[in-house]
Amino acid sequence: DGGITQSPKYLFRKEGQNVTLSCEQNLNHDAMYWYRQDPGQGLRLIYYSQIVNDFQKGDIAEGYSVSREKKESFPLTVTSAQKNPTAFYLCASSIVSGGSYEQYFGPGTRLTVT
């Protein structure tokens, strides 16, 4: 089956610890995105990458870091510098040619930091 895999579904961490969220896609999409979702806030873009070894900050990148060493993988690290890390994190991917804007989303990871 083609799609986007995010793991784990639920993640618990203590305050002050860094944590890495996994995102893998087998859709052969060039672009990948990380969003954060909070109740009543919609989806806010954290980081995105259009090509391997290149990525750009989104609207709320502070306290987060990413890497794009392989086309199919785009892990997100939530660092201890992120002041309010508890949220639902969504990874997405898309084609970046032919004027196509459609993004496909993974099932999400719910991170709880206490």
Next chain:
Amino acid sequence: QQQVKQSPQSLIVQKGGISIINCAYENTAFDYFPWYQQFPGKGPALLIAIRPDVSEKKEGRFTISFNKSAKQFSLHIMDSQPGDSATYFCAASMRGSNYKLTFGKGTLLTVNP
């Protein structure tokens, strides 16, 4: 600055009724307007999308109406069903934005049986 404003925040409709969710945008450079549907604990899924060269697009019970002059677009769900109960997000994107989507804050739709 929120570039896509979505209303209402929540909506309750009786089974068989019409659900209407509205979005307004500010940036006239936007040229792609999708609607996503999200069930609890799941990722959003594309429902239907429109480009500004048409005023309406229909797919089954779902219709997007687009008003370019008013910079507004809306989602109509005809014959709403309890299975349509979900959160709906409008979004917008434009050429030159690296294909980024700007999302509205979402509408929680509840369809009562």
